[in-house]
Amino acid sequence: MAEFEPKIIAFVCNWCTYAGADLTGTSRIHYAPNVRVVRLPCTGRIDFMLILQAFGQGADGVIVSGCHPGDCHYTAGNFHARRRWMLFRRLLDFVGIDVRRVTFSWVSAAEGAKWAELVNSVVADVRTLGPYEEFPQRLGGPGQKPLEVA
Amino acid sequence: MTTFATAPSASQRRNLYTPHKMRIVKATDEAPAVRTFQLQFVDAEVAARFSFQAGQFGEYSVYGEGESTFCIASSPTRKGYIECTFRQAGRVTSALADRQEGDIIGFRGPYGNTFPVEHWEGKKILFIAGGIALPPVRCVIWNVLDLRDRYQDVSIIYGARTVADLVYKHELADWDQRSDVNLWVTVDPGGQTPEWTGKVGFVPAIVEEVKPRPADTIAVLCGPPIMIKLTLPVLAKLGFAPEQIYTTLENRMKCGVGKCGRCNVGKLFVCKDGPVFTLAQLNELPPEY
Amino acid sequence: MELLRDKAKSLLTGGAVQVVIGYAAGSATDRFRPHFARSADDADRLIFGEGCRQNLAVYLLKPEVRAMGKAAVVGGPTTLRTLLQYAVENQIADGLVVALALEDGRVEELTSFAAVEEYLAQRPHGLSDGDRAELEQHAARSQKDRWAYWSAELARCIRCYACRAACPLCYCEQCITENNQPQWVPVASDAFGNLEWNVVRAMHLAGRCVNCGSCAAACPENIRIDLLNQVLAQEAMTQFGAEAGYSVRKEYALSVFKPDDKETFIR
């Protein structure tokens, strides 16, 4: 059986982490291709529901990353996000969702190397955790069990 | 991955919620955010068996977004296709508005009752419509005009907020040319453009100005609630009896077949006992529409 | 009970308020129902007891009740905390509501947010020992057991939204579940839709919930959804020292931040 290739979704802020990831590419730094990057204006706009939607559509791991505190293009987006993440992570853990599959980080536009290292380590961690089969899949999605046809 | 069997052909279908596939053969932009689709059934067998009457509606679906309820805007006298006109308002209509010619959408119907056009033979017909409510009236207009000799005078009073909001602009021009149709097109005060030659004023005011005579006349009246509320007294003053006035109600609908329970006005289901009602019937219903 | 009824009558006959929102006897001996007393006779039906659990502050935002004029609302500390959270969220103006705080048979009339704040300051804060113990017991389970419990419990949710209707702080004109472009929270009561709804409900109340228990009391499936709010309230307390409904200062856990908020998991 081919080795399990985890699907990782990364929600990143446009001004820092997305630029950082871009720098990773222009610096020819190789990193695991399992990540799919979704760009949002700010971590303040990265709604916690996006994380649930990602898992509900087949993701095995999620990365949420943005500007370091103090660097936010909108001044306070990442500060609010941090508080939300602190509460949301506790709720996910309490409900029994595997919080090891959700990674929060700050990656600035200059930290191309950190982005590569972050993605590689997340992919490695999630690969050991295996596919996230127990998370309920969204109805209508590829994760749905086959239909008993008329 | 499962192999997808195509849906069983119409005849075996017992699941009444599965739509027929229809292809968009022509898409026209009538007004800002208002489009008309001309649709043909993909399955020839369904096309052959399909028939409808003026006033009936259907559930038009965009797979993945849902279904929307519009009347069939074309006349039953025109074979081989149906038309629908809709305004982009919510999730489904926005998805519909993005569709191009050649795309496939779903259609369930025809549902609901009809305008009793055959009983109106030999009478004068007065059509009054406002804004996006012309489509449910237009299907009756063409039905009558395609059998023009069976009816006396045909008058059409149609108004919209602005000139750009008028739908079926080219058909309005056709009706204007015809000698056997009296047409008054109006725009709300302030909605006219410098080149505008039609009337200016709200539809109720224009009806008052035209002073249609009720004798031996059937009135078909559709428009936004405010227009209906202000036009009915005018017709009453002119002597129109509630039995002579027909309208079609627009309620939120999901199933279209009298099951999902939401489109009732009093004890009547608009999808089964309507959507076409006479004013006399509406007057007996509680004010729940 | 007599104290409450007399207080209500004096407020009503004196014209201080036009309606006293309290409880009256219900369909069975153990059932009580919200009661809108607008006359002295109505006031005679007011009672208060162990089974009175629906947070009556929820009615203060209903148009039908607002149309009655100035209201007095009966309740315990969580109802009072709801009033202060309403104040913080600009839902009701000071002086528009009279609170009738009930505790071991005594009735205290509080006519301003400041009075409510002071009354609450002398009462115990945070989760009760019972709530905390129950929460710890749930949290102490293994991750697998927690998921087994919650995925089974949330799968039973029938999405009747009684939790949302009963919660005084769930007052959005158009709830996120009613947005369908896109339909974030699925309409069907499947496993994913239920998980999404219950997490969204808890998160949208994070730092705002006053732990009145109306949601769990309203749930026809008896799902302990109040635990999801309590764990967030506890976390907001330990992480930010923030507790909803104890002050009129315009801040609560997620509406403000501190540049040096400490956390242990962000890389």
Next chain:
Amino acid sequence: MSESSILQRASLGAWLEAMGRAGQRVLAPVREADRVVFATPSAPDQIATGFVQTPASAKAVVFPPYDEMLRFRANGEDVHVEEPSIAAEPTVLFGVRPCDAASFATLRAVFTWDSPDAWFEARMASLTVISVSCTQCDEYCFCTSVGGGPGSTQGSDILLTPLDDRRWLAEVLTEKGQAAAALAPQLFAPANGEAANKEKVLAHVPVRFEAKEFAQWLPSLFDRTDVWKEQSLRCLGCGACAFVCPTCSCFDIQDERVRDQGTRLRCWDSCGFRLFTLHASGHNPRHVQSERWRQRVMHKFSYQPERLGVTGCVGCGRCSRACPVDMNLGEHVRMLSEMSV
């Protein structure tokens, strides 16, 4: 068509096993945590006793909270559509109350009039209802006001009445009932006169109003907005009453999509919700809670009796037990019916 016999309660296990061997899924009231729910009992003693009514109804057997109506996948301009099979699992619903048995007639009236619903018909056809008469009731029950009763046989294939804690009087009422009894004929002994004892053990459910007479009178109350407003002041507008109700059949049709594939679902809906009648223009024919409460009462006690000839309510009391603010339908309807005097 009904023949009575005696069934030893101790022999229930044998009967249930016979049903299982015959490929029937058995659902019965089972105690789970602090609640009684419909589930497959692993043993007969698991079937709950000593309760008046289950919190949720059994309608999910024929009208589940959500149903997949079709699946689709985009294919360029075209769409592949796939329909789920209509086949239904043969099921025995054991231990429901006479009011629940009667409720299937209301659902059948809605789902089969005019254009029959394929799933409902298939599920009803493969359902056998074995109900147990009520020997106790509570303040919320009012089946006797809506044409039912603690020992009513309406809608049941077999009605069991507990004569004492050892024996049931078994009334086999339909072919399905005969087929179920025929799975273990040896368990049924002749009743020889025991049927007369049935009335003695039944619960006494006070009659609160007379539904037929009330149905005539109710339409004239439509315009009494003061009455509807006063009754529904405390109603919070949730869907608990509709979702626990055995005869509520209103549903929503929603599409779920993930990228290029998805499914069309039928989901439970309630007339108490704001979106139920909201027009795209923002107009809402029933925009305040008192109008929605009026619709609930009118639909069950006037429209359905008049249009479909069935009661819209079987008086099981679930909505009143489940309501967060103790809206008691039986009490409210009694008040409305007394207004007519």
